[in-house]
Amino acid sequence: MRNDRMRFLKIEKRENPSWKVIVGVSIAAILLAFFIIGFVFVGYGINPVKAYIEILIETVGNVYGLTQIIWQSIPLMLCGVGLLLAFKTSFWNIGAEGQLLMGAVAATWVTLFSGFPGFIMIPMIFAFGFAGGAVWGLLSALLKAKFRVNEVITTLMMNYIALNIVLYLIHGPWKGDEMRGFAYTNSFPESCCLPTIGITYIHWPTLLIGLLSICLIFLILTRTRLGYEVKVIGQSRQAARYAGIPYFRTIFWVMLISGGLAGIAGAGEVAGVHHMLRHPDQVSLGYGYTAIIVAWLARGNPPLVILTSFLFGAIYVAGDVLQLSFGFPFQIVNVFTGLILFFLISSESLMQYRITLRRKDD
Amino acid sequence: MVCVLFVFTAALGLNAADRLKVGFIYVGPIGDMGWTHAHDQARKIVEETFPWVETVYQESVPEAKVEGVIDRMIRRERCDVVFTTSFGFWEGTIDAAKKYPESIFAHCSGFKRLPNVATYMADFYQVYYLNGLMAGALTKTKKVGYVGAFPIPEVKRHIDAFTIGVREVNPKADVHVRWIEAWFDPAKAKEATNSLIDAGCDVFAFTEDSDTVVQVAAQNGFPAFGHYSPMYNSAPDYVVSGQLVRWELFYLDFLSKVYAGYYTSKNLENVDYWGLLKEGAVEVGAKFDMTINPVWKGRLGKTYDLVMQRLEQMKNPQMVFDPFAGPIYSRTGKLVIPSGERADYTHLLTIEYAVKGVFGAWPGEPK
Numbered sequence: 001m002r003n004d005r006m007r008f009l010k011i012e013k014r015e016n017p018s019w020k021v022i023v024g025v026s027i028a029a030i031l032l033a034f035f036i037i038g039f040v041f042v043g044y045g046i047n048p049v050k051a052y053i054e055i056l057i058e059t060v061g062n063v064y065g066l067t068q069i070i071w072q073s074i075p076l077m078l079c080g081v082g083l084l085l086a087f088k089t090s091f092w093n094i095g096a097e098g099q100l101l102m103g104a105v106a107a108t109w110v111t112l113f114s115g116f117p118g119f120i121m122i123p124m125i126f127a128f129g130f131a132g133g134a135v136w137g138l139l140s141a142l143l144k145a146k147f148r149v150n151e152v153i154t155t156l157m158m159n160y161i162a163l164n165i166v167l168y169l170i171h172g173p174w175k176g177d178e179m180r181g182f183a184y185t186n187s188f189p190e191s192c193c194l195p196t197i198g199i200t201y202i203h204w205p206t207l208l209i210g211l212l213s214i215c216l217i218f219l220i221l222t223r224t225r226l227g228y229e230v231k232v233i234g235q236s237r238q239a240a241r242y243a244g245i246p247y248f249r250t251i252f253w254v255m256l257i258s259g260g261l262a263g264i265a266g267a268g269e270v271a272g273v274h275h276m277l278r279h280p281d282q283v284s285l286g287y288g289y290t291a292i293i294v295a296w297l298a299r300g301n302p303p304l305v306i307l308t309s310f311l312f313g314a315i316y317v318a319g320d321v322l323q324l325s326f327g328f329p330f331q332i333v334n335v336f337t338g339l340i341l342f343f344l345i346s347s348e349s350l351m352q353y354r355i356t357l358r359r360k361d362d
Numbered sequence: 363m364v365c366v367l368f369v370f371t372a373a374l375g376l377n378a379a380d381r382l383k384v385g386f387i388y389v390g391p392i393g394d395m396g397w398t399h400a401h402d403q404a405r406k407i408v409e410e411t412f413p414w415v416e417t418v419y420q421e422s423v424p425e426a427k428v429e430g431v432i433d434r435m436i437r438r439e440r441c442d443v444v445f446t447t448s449f450g451f452w453e454g455t456i457d458a459a460k461k462y463p464e465s466i467f468a469h470c471s472g473f474k475r476l477p478n479v480a481t482y483m484a485d486f487y488q489v490y491y492l493n494g495l496m497a498g499a500l501t502k503t504k505k506v507g508y509v510g511a512f513p514i515p516e517v518k519r520h521i522d523a524f525t526i527g528v529r530e531v532n533p534k535a536d537v538h539v540r541w542i543e544a545w546f547d548p549a550k551a552k553e554a555t556n557s558l559i560d561a562g563c564d565v566f567a568f569t570e571d572s573d574t575v576v577q578v579a580a581q582n583g584f585p586a587f588g589h590y591s592p593m594y595n596s597a598p599d600y601v602v603s604g605q606l607v608r609w610e611l612f613y614l615d616f617l618s619k620v621y622a623g624y625y626t627s628k629n630l631e632n633v634d635y636w637g638l639l640k641e642g643a644v645e646v647g648a649k650f651d652m653t654i655n656p657v658w659k660g661r662l663g664k665t666y667d668l669v670m671q672r673l674e675q676m677k678n679p680q681m682v683f684d685p686f687a688g689p690i691y692s693r694t695g696k697l698v699i700p701s702g703e704r705a706d707y708t709h710l711l712t713i714e715y716a717v718k719g720v721f722g723a724w725p726g727e728p729k
Contacts, residue, residue, distance in 0.1 A: 058438065068430045167543055171513055171725050180473065181515035181712055181726070182449055199461070201426070273426050278450070282425045320427070323420045324434055330391060330422035 010358040017351045022299055029347040030311075033339040040335065046326050058321040059314050067200040068320075071273065073313030074203070075100065075265035075284070077210040079291030081217050081305045082261035084298055088221065089230040089254050090237075095140060095155025096262040097288025098162035099133035101280055103263025104270045105166060106132030108174070108185060108277040111192040111270075118191035125192060125271050126209065126264055133263020134256045136162065141255035145248035159288070166280040174277065185277040194272035203272025206264065211306070213261055218302040226253055262288060285316070293341050312337070382442050382621055384408070385435035386419040387428060389448035394546050396571025396590040401447050401470075404609035411614060414621065428454025436462050443620055445613070446470065455479060466620055466627050471516070473634075473711075480625070480633035482612050484643035485516075487523040487710070488676050489605040490567070491685035492646045492669055493587045494527020494537075496602055496654070497565045499665035500585055501528075504535040507563030509554040509575050511545050513725040515713045517569050524567055525719045526685045531665050538563055539722035546571040552578050559584070565602075576601055585658060592649030602658045606645040612637060636707070639676045646673065686710065693718050694729065 014021070038048035059065040079096040086093040106128040110116060116124050140154040169185075176186030194203040221227040229250045233240040240247065269283055270276065277283070290312050297311075298304035319333030386405050390398040398421065405417050418439050420431050428451045435441040436458075446455045447470040455469045459479045468480040475481055497506045506528055510517050525537045538561055540554035551574040555566065559582055566586040568575040573596040579586040580597035588594065588604025612635055619625040625633065637643025648655045653673070659666060675683035686705035692698050692715035699705050705713075716724045 058434065064430070064433050064437065068427075171543075175726060180449075181518075181714060183512060183514060184450075201429075278425065282450070285424050285426075317430075320420070320431065320434065324418060324431065324439065327418075329393075330420075 008358050010356050011353050012356070014352060014354045021351055025347050025351045026297065026299070026344065029343040030340055033336075033343045036339060036343075037336060040332075041326075044326070044328065051322065051326060054325055055318045055321050058325075059317045065317055065321075067197075067202055068317050069310060069313040070207070071201040071203070072285070072316050073309040074207050074210055074272075075269060075287040076291050076294050076309035076312055077305055078206070078213060078265035078268070079262045079288055080294035080298065080309050081210070081214050081302055082258035083291050083295035084300065084302060084305060085217050085220070085230065086254055086258040087234075087295055088300055089234045089250065091141070091144070091251055091254060091258075092152045093137065093140070093155050093255070093258050094152055094292065095137060095158050095259075095288070096265075096291050097284055097286070098155070098159035099136045099259040099262035100266035100269070100284050100288050101159075101162040101166050102136040103129035103133040103260075103266030104277060104283050105162075105169065105266075106263065107267035107270050108169075111188045112174070112185060121192045122194065122205070122271070125194075125267050126205075129263045129267025130260040131263065133266060134260035137255040137259020137262070138252065141248075141251045145251055163280045166277065166283070170277055170279065176276070183279065188271065188275045192271055193275050194268065196272065201273050203268055206268030206272055209264055209268075213264075214302045214305055217257075220257075221302065226250065230254060262291075290337065293337065293344075297344060315340075381414045381416065382412075382617060383440055384415055384417045384617065385432075385439060385441035385444040386417060387423050387431055387435075387444065387446045387451065388419060388421040389450065390422055390546060390571065392419075392421050394571040395573055395593070397545065398447070398571070400590055400607050401445075401609050404613050407610040408613045408617060411610075412617065412621075415617060423451075425450040425454065429458050432458035432462075436465055442466060443468070443617065446472075464627050466625065466630065468616060468630075468633075475631050475634065477629065477631050478627035480616070480630040480635070482616070482635035482637070484607050484609065484612070484637035484641075485519070485710075486605040486607075486644055487519050488639045488685065489644050489646045490520045490524040491527040492672060493567055493603055493605065494524040494529075495531050495665055495669050495672065496527075496658075496662060497524070497567065497587070498528035498531030498535050499662050500602065500658070501532065501535050501563075501565045503562050503564045504532065505561065505563045506535060506537045507555065507558030507561075507566045508537050508539045509551055509558070509566070509568035509570055510539050510541050511569045512543060513541055515711060518716070518724075519710055519713045520569060521720060522713060522715070522717045523685045525717050526690070529717075529719045531668070536719050536721045539720060539724070541723060541725070542570065544570075548572045548574040551575050555579060573597075588648055592647070594648040594652060594655065598655075599657055601648045601655055603646055603648050603654050606647050606650060608643055608645065611641065611643050638681075639673070640679055640681055691718050692716060692728075693720055694727070696728075 041048040041051045083093055083096055107125045110124045110128045140151050143149040143154050144151045170183040174185045176184055178186050194205050196203050229245045232245055233250055294308045294312055297308040315336050322328040322332050323330055388398045392398055392402040408415055409417050423431050432444055435444055443466045445468050449471045452472045452474055455467055456474055459467045459476050463478060466478055468482055471483050472481045508521055528535050528537055538558055540557055542550040542554050544550060551570045555575050555578040564584050566575055566579045568589055573593045576586045576588060576593050576596045580600035585600050585602045588601050593604055594601045647653045672683055684704050688699035688703045689701040690699040698715055714726050714728050
C-alpha cells in the first residue's frame with residue numbers, strides 16, 4: 001500500500017520551459033553563485049556585504065567603472081553572438097580565441113604593411129579582420145563536414161596555432177624598430193586608430209558593429225531559411241538530412257559568420273584599444289573563452305547577449321576592485337566565472353523538470 | 363642620510379608630505395619566484411621601514427588595463443605615488459600621468475619620462491658575467507646550458523654577458539640556449555632543461571620566474587645559478603651562485619625624496635635610475651650573504667680569486683671593469699665593440715647580437 005504522507009512530491013518533465021522559468025532559474029543560479037562567493041570573502045576576513053557594495057559602487061556606480069565594463073564587453077558581445085549562432089547548429093566552436101587573434105593579425109597587416117590609402121584603412125581593418133577570423137573558423141568547418149573531425153578538438157587546437165603565429169610575428173618579422181627590441185609591432189598611425197568616446201577606451205565603431213551583428217543574427221535565426229536550417233541541424237542532423245538540408249553549406253555560412261565576428265573583435269582590440277599587435281595574452285584577455293559562457297547564458301536569444309556580455313564585463317571589473325581594494329589574488333575573477341558556470345549548468349535540470357504536489361488519486 | 367635630507371629640505375622650506383599612499387602595479391603574480399615577487403618583497407620592506415607609508419598593489423595586470431587600475435588607485439585609494447613595474451605598461455603610465463599631473467609616477471624598465479614620470483631599472487648583466495666565470499670553471503663537457511625567456515635585448519644582454527664570462531675562463535666552452543617564450547612557465551622550463559641535458563650541458567643558468575631549472579638540474583646532479591630570488595634552499599648542494607636584486611634600495615630612496623619634497627610632480631623628467639653592482643641594486647649570490655656556495659668554492663680553483671677581483675672592480679664607484687669592453691665580436695664575426703671602448707647605455711639597452719660562443723636559435727639576430 002502506498003503511503004501518501006511520505007510521497008507528497010511529484011517530479012514531472014516540463015514540456016517547454018516558459019521564458020519566466022528560464023530567466024528565473026538563470027538569475028537564481030547567478031545569485032546563488034554570488035552567495036557562495038560571499039563565503040570566500042568571509043574566509044579572507046572581509047565583510048561580504050561591504051565587498052559587494054564596493055563592487056557595485058566601483059562597477060556600475062560610477063563612470064570610470066561603466067566605461068571599463070563597456071570596452072571589455074565589446075569583444076565578448078561580438079564573439080558571444082557568433083558563438084550563439086554556432087551553438088544553435090550544435091557546432092561547438094571553442095575557437096573564438098584563435099579566430100579573434102587571426103582577425104587581429106589581419107588588421108595589423110592592413111595597418112602596417114598593406115599600403116592602403118588613409119581613408120579606406122578603417123573599413124579595410126574590419127573587412128580583413130572579418131576575413132581572418134572567418135578563414136580560421138572555416139578550416140574547422142571543412143574538417144568536420146568532409147572528414148568528420150570533431151570540431152571541439154580542431155577549434156581548440158587552432159587557438160594554440162594562432163597564438164604561436166602572433167608570437168612568431170611580434171618577435172620576428174613584425175617586431176617594431178621603435179620598440180627597443182621588445183616584442184611589439186610599431187604603433188599604428190593615426191588613420192588606423194579607431195575613434196573612441198572621449199578619453200575612454202570605448203571604440204564605438206566596433207560596438208556599433210557588435211549591436212548590428214546581434215540584430216543580424218536575430219534576423220537570420222527568426223526570418224531566414226538559413227536560420228531554419230541552422231536550427232534543424234542543431235536539433236538533429238538525421239532530421240536535417242531527411243529534410244534535404246545540406247550540412248556543409250549551412251556550416252560554411254555559420255562558421256564564416258561566427259569566425260568572422262570573432263575576427264572583427266580582434267581587429268577592434270588592436271585598432272581600438274592597443275594600437276599595435278602585442279603578446280596574444282594581452283590582446284585577448286580570454287575573451288574567446290569567456291564568450292562561450294556569454295553565448296550559452298543567452299539561451300539562444302541574440303538580444304540577451306547584450307546583457308550577458310555586460311554581466312561578464314562587470315565581472316572582469318569586479319575582479320579588479322576585489323584585487324585592489326581587498327587584496328584578493330588575481331585568480332578571483334576565474335573563481336567568479338567558474339562558480340557561475342557551475343551553478344548555471346547545475347540549474348539546467350531545474351529548468352527541465354517541475355516539482356509539484358502529488359494529488360490523492362495519482 | 364635620510365635624516366640629513368629632511369633637515370636640508372626643511373631648511374629650504376620645501377613642501378614635505380605627512381603620509382604617503384603608494385600603489386604598485388605588477389605584471390605577474392606575487393607568488394612567482396622572479397620579477398614580481400622581488401618588487402613585492404621590496405614593497406613590504408618599504409612598509410616596514412617607513413611608518414608614514416601605506417601601500418596597495420594589484421598583481422597580474424594586463425597592459426591594456428593599467429590606466430584603469432591607475433584611475434582606481436588615484437581616485438578611490440587616494441594614492442600619491444604609483445609604480446608601474448613592466449615595460450609594457452608605458453602607454454598606460456604616460457596617458458594616466460597626463461590625466462593626473464599632480465600625482466607622481468615611476469615606470470620600471472621604461473624610457474619615456476614626463477615632469478611627473480621617472481624611470482628606473484636594475485640590471486643583472488654584470489652579475490651574469492660573474493656567474494659565467496664560475497660556469498666556465500665548472501663545466502667538464504664544455505657545454506653550458508641557458509634557458510631563456512623572450513629574445514629581447516634585456517635577456518640577450520644577460521646571455522651575452524654570461525657567455526663573455528664563460529669564455530674568459532674557458533675559451534673552448536659554449537653556451538647553448540633554449541627559448542621558452544614565457545616569463546613564467548615551469549613546464550616549458552623543465553622541457554628546455556632536459557633538452558639541454560640531452561645535448562650534453564652540465565652547468566645551467568636561466569631567465570624564468572621559478573626555480574624549475576635549478577630543481578631539474580639538481581635532480582640530474584648538475585650545478586645551476588639561481589635567478590632573481592635566492593634559490594639556495596631549492597637545492598643547497600647544487601646552487602653555486604646566482605643573480606639577486608634589491609629593489610627596495612630604489613623605492614626607499616625615491617619615496618624618501620618624495621616625502622621630503624625633493625622629488626615633486628614637476629621635476630622628474632630627468633630622473634632615470636639605473637642600478638648595477640656599484641649601486642648595490644643587484645648582488646651576486648646563491649642567497650643574500652652567500653656569494654658562492656661553500657660546497658662549490660673549492661671546485662672553482664683560481665677562478666674564485668678572479669670572481670672576487672672582478673666583483674670589487676665592478677663595485678668600485680669608478681667601475682674600473684665592465685664585461686662589455688672591446689674588442690667584442692658577435693658570433694657572425696662582426697666587431698660590435700671596438701678595442702678600448704665600452705658599450706654605452708644605449709648600446710646595452712638595444713643589444714640584439716649574440717657574442718661568440720652562443721649556440722642555438724637567436725630570433726632577431728642582426729646580419
